[in-house]
Amino acid sequence: MTLVDKISLELGAQEPWPKDVKFFQPHEVEQVLLPDNANCLATQAFLKMCQLPYIVEPRPNAEAMSPTLKVPFIKAGRFVIAELEGIVQFVNGKGITLTEPLDSDQKSNMRAYMSLIHSVLEMAELYICWVDDETYNEVTTARNGSVYPWPLNHIQNRNKRSQVIKKLKTLGWYNKKLEDVYSEVETCCESLQTRLDGKRFFFEHGPTELDALVFGHLFTILTTPLPRSDLANIVRNYPSLIDLVKRIEKEYFKKAAQQ
Amino acid sequence: MGTVHAKVEENFTEAHSEIKSSARELPDKGQIKEIEIGGVKARVDKIHIDGLSRTKNDIIEDCIRELFKAKDFQDVLLKAHKARVKLDELGCFKNISVFIDTSKGPKATPDGLEVTFNVKEHKRIIGGVSTHVGNNEGVLQIGIKTPNIFGRGERVQVEYSHGSKKTSNFNLAFIKPFRGKHRPTLTTSMFQSHMEFPSSAYKMLEKGVVFDLGFYSWSLLKHNIQWEGNIRDLSTLSRNASFDVRKESGLSLKSSLKHVLSLDLRDEIIFPTTGSLLQLTSEYAGVGGDVGFLKNDLYLQTNYSILPDIVFQGCLMGGYMSGISNDLKISLADMYFLGGPLSMRGFQMRGVGPHSDGDALGSRAYWAGGLHLFTPLPFRPGRGGFGDLFRTHFFVNAGNVGDIEVKSGQNILEIIRNNVRVSYGLGIALRLGNMARLEINYCFPYIYDKCDQTHPGVQFGIGVQFL
Incomplete structure (x- = not known):
């Protein structure tokens, strides 16, 4: 983040949360892919936990519109802020926070788990979508290309795939086998379950952005139909995580739907 | 060709003055006679093209065919000029010069003329760096082209240009006249x-x-x-x-x-x-x-x-x-x-x-x-x-x-x-x-x-x- 961006965030902080905040994401039904959907859902969960109102605006070019070229992003007045971490920071600037009662040890603990989810679950989702041939051919090409006309859809799929593969290569995920990916996910869920330790949320006092992020990823993995259901089956082995996901869904999403 | 140009406009006074001005370079003014070239009967017997190596004959023939139809000397000059422009448009030649002489040899007719085009073909590959002007910006362009690859004016060109306002442009083209x-x-x-x-x-x-x-x-x-x-x-x-x-x-x-x-x-x-x-x-x-x-x-x-x-x-x-x-x-x-x-x-x-x-x-x-x-x-x-x-x-x-x-x-x-x-x-x-x-x-x-x-x-x- 450049200095200018930081200053603009600081300045934006002084204004209250505007009423017409728009939440931009790709089309949920026909376009969005597993990792993007997880991040969008996590951010929505966070905003709901903070009880901040927003309007969802699905756009086919949401990714290109985002200042970081990643979904989701919000538009609050003059400010455009992308991704969960940026939005959390922006919301904190307005004096709204979910991590007030945490001491600095717990905060850094929370950040460590969040980066674990980004570096394991998100990578595994990217791997399944773009590297695994079966999923790529059956699901990813159709969905990612759905918003482009022929022959741009094929070109765009190829470009995006090579971008993702480049990213996975630098992070050492491309050369992994499917079994390695699954075992990474298992280890990740294992450690999350240990941290949760039967509590309602990861921290005693209530939900935090970590809960939002875990909910976003696990809920998406559990509910997205894919040719390979292995990922969902792994997650199902961790009942306390499933309970957390159900709890958050009931508390923040079902309630909103009923209203 | 200056005189030809003046004659095209049928502007006799101007043609007159141009001939005079060119006459200044000649040593003896007394020998200059003014001739009305429009009235001189002429016919083109032969056309030579010198310097062709890979350019095909048929496209050259198309360019010069009209020249045979000339009836008088003025017409010959005009049509020779047009043929030169057409040859130039082919983009095959570096420079083209025209010589007109009276026709000699057994088959020569009394009013016969021989027209010779001396052409110099482009090299197989030419390239260069140039600067030019776009819309309110200066542009540096690097280009390579292969003029006349198959002998009929076809060319392939590659250009890359970079402008002062951060524009850049790459272009690969095949052109066939x-x-x-x-x-x-x-x-x-x-x-x-x-x-x-x-x-x-x-x-x-x-x-x-x-x-x-x-x-x-x-x-x-x-x-x-x-x-x-x-x-x-x-x-x-x-x-x-x-x-x-x-x-x-x-x-x-x-x-x-x-x-x-x-x-x-x-x-x-x-x-x-x-x-x-x-x-x-x-x-x-x-x-x-x-x-x-x-x-x-x-x-x-x-x-x-x-x-x-x-x-x-x-x-x-x-x-x-x-x-x-x-x-x-x-x-x-x-x-x-x-x-x-x-x-x-x-x-x-x-x-x-x-x-x-x-x-x-x-x-x-x-x-x-x-x-x-x-x-x-x-x-x-x-x-x-x-x-x-x-x-x-x-x-x-x-x-x-x-x-x-x-x-x-x-x-x-x-x-x-x-x-x-x-x-x-x-x-x-x-x-x-x-x-x-x-x-x-x-x-x-x-x-x-x-x-x-x-x-x-x-x-x-x-x-x-x-x-």
Whole structure:
């Protein structure tokens, strides 16, 4: 983040949360892919936990519109802020926070788990979508290309795939086998379950952005139909995580739907 | 060929003086006899072309065939000149010189002439680095071309250019001229270009293919029929770009058919003294792709010499775009923009019309007109030399850009007059070679809207086509 961006965030902080905040994401039904959907859902969960109102605006070019070229992003007045971490920071600037009662040890603990989810679950989702041939051919090409006309859809799929593969290569995920990916996910869920330790949320006092992020990823993995259901089956082995996901869904999403 | 040129205009007094002036170089004035060459009977017996190696005969024959039909000496000169121009247009030769001699040998006729064209073919590969002028920017271009690869004027060229305003352009083209009355030329090219538009806060990367068929339906009436398919990747220039620009980001595929008609009757490109230029462009996008519109553009320029060296110029340009379907989008890059030193002077680049947070958004229609008076510099310093590159320039510009809807029953004049912008000013115009014009003007925006970005005072413009 450049200095200018930081200053603009600081300045934006002084204004209250505007009423017409728009939440931009790709089309949920026909376009969005597993990792993007997880991040969008996590951010929505966070905003709901903070009880901040927003309007969802699905756009086919949401990714290109985002200042970081990643979904989701919000538009609050003059400010455009992308991704969960940026939005959390922006919301904190307005004096709204979910991590007030945490001491600095717990905060850094929370950040460590969040980066674990980004570096394991998100990578595994990217791997399944773009590297695994079966999923790529059956699901990813159709969905990612759905918003482009022929022959741009094929070109765009190829470009995006090579971008993702480049990213996975630098992070050492491309050369992994499917079994390695699954075992990474298992280890990740294992450690999350240990941290949760039967509590309602990861921290005693209530939900935090970590809960939002875990909910976003696990809920998406559990509910997205894919040719390979292995990922969902792994997650199902961790009942306390499933309970957390159900709890958050009931508390923040079902309630909103009923209203 | 100076005398030939004078004779073309059938202007005997001028021809007379030119012959006299050339006569000065000759030692003995007494021996000069003036001959009316129009009356001298002549016929071309033979034509030699010297210096051909890989160029095929048939295309050369097409160029020179007319020369055999010449009846008198004037005709021979004229047709030899035309043949030379045609040979030059083939783009196969570095230089061409013409010699005319009386015909000798057993088969020579009494009035017979022999015409020899000495040509020098281009090398197989030529390349170079050059600078040229684009729209208000300087451009450095590196190019390689292989002229005349198959012996009939075909060429492949690769060009890369980089502009001072961060534009870059790569182009690979194959050009094939055909034989025939209409002088058709087929061009196929692939390009990739990157452009930045700070006044609209976006940048665009374009990759595409163009097929172009150019031909003349009448000696100066040129048609171009094009199909263009390109992928445009539009993105914002900075984080602070207006949201109206941001929401246009992303990829689009335009596939369009285009017809360009141009008629250039001007005597010169940069500072014409007489004649008109007409360009009509129609573009239909939506033959595949996800961009759809029908666009019609007009550019008209007319020049009158009021007094010698004082030229009055009128320009008119306009465009109208309509969407063809709700499923096909019209991107920010397809919009019309107005303002800047090359169009509405006295306004900033794209300064006229709707803006959002200072970024120009463009419109679906525009028109602009300009009246110009070009005179030599006051007191004419450097007359006959350097001073002739300059002109004093007075202008009035008027125009408007907006989503003008033409409804039936509405007076079109009223729509045009509504919300018109006017600016005027004076300055100096400079001819740069034979390819660009440079203008420094002092501008006074006279009528403008509150959302416009005006640019009163000194404005600098450099380019090829001006309003």
